[in-house]
Structures are given as C-alpha cells and as structure tokens.
Amino acid sequence: MGMSVTISAATAQDAEQILKLQYLCYQSEAELYGDYRIEPLTQTLDDLRAELGRSHALVARLGDEVVASVRAAVDEAGTARIAKLIVHPRMRRHGLGGRLLDAIEEYFAGEPAAKRFQLFTGHRSEVNLRLYRSHGYAPVATEQVAPGFALVTLQKEPVTQAYAASA
DSSP states (O other), X not given: OOOOEEEEEOOGGGHHXXXXXXXXXXXXXXXXXXOTTOHHHXXXXXXXXXXXXXXXXXXXXXXXXXXXXXXXXXXXXXXEEEEEEEEOGGGTTSSHHHHHHHXXXXXXXXXXXXXXXXXXXXXXOHHHHHHHHHTTOEEEEEEEEETTEEEXXXXXXXXXXXXXXXX
16 A cells, blocks of 8 residues: 555646535535535535635645545635535544644645634534544634524634744
8 A cells, every 4th residue: 555645735626526525525414414405515616616716725635536625715804714624534533634724724824824713513513523622723603504503613823933933
C-alpha cells in the first residue's frame, strides 16, 4: 500500500469529485434528520463552482481520488466561516477531518487574517460536535430551523503567532 493522503488547494477541476463526495457524505446527515432536501444534497455543480470561486477550498487526495474536502471564506467582519467539512465514509476515524480543519485554519491565519473561526452543524450530529470541540470550538448559538432540527454554531479565536511561537 504505502499511499498517503495529501492536502492541497482545490481547483476548478475538482468540483465534480467534490460534489459527488459531498452527496455521499451528507446521506448520513439527511438520514439523521429525516430530510433529504438539505442544501448539500441539492447543490448543483454550477452552484458548487460558484461557491468555490468565492471561497478557499481544500481537498485531501488518496492518489487521484478526492477523499475529503472543506471550504471557508472570511466575511466583512473578519469571521472565517468554515463549511462542508466532508470525509469519505471509508476514510473516517483516521484524523483526516481534524487535519483539514487545522489546514483551513492555518490558511486563514495568514492573509486574509481571520479574527475568529465559525462553523455550524446539526444538534444531533454528535461526531461532528465532538470533533469541533476537540479542536477548540465552543457553541455560541443554537437556531431552531425546523421542527426537531436545530443548527449549533460553534466558534473559536485563532491562535496568535506570538502565542503559537511560545507554545
């Protein structure tokens, strides 16, 4: 075997693989909430390409296959909004989601520098919540978006360079 996973910036050519992976990965979320009309499952390839054009996206590859992805963009208030952290089901529980989360945070620690990182997940998504908490995110809001479905927003402050150098 010996093949290792590499993380790099996504390109326009990755859009189709990302969309297929996104569709696969969000099946379990849709099942958990009984709603297969969630945006990650209804997003079109054109919509994804547009989203990739206005955000920074990373992919993790195993050979030529995209096995994980994440995207984020900094808003006018300086918040890096991280979205759609996805890992192929066969690659889960190996730290890949955490590596992608670290890599997207590292990217936004440069320019444009983020003042904070924010992401959200469903209130029943315990695996996601556990991952985010283990990476320093804390819940800052919960929004009821439908009966039986609430979105939990989590946030963390970036590690400053001075602090990181002394740690």
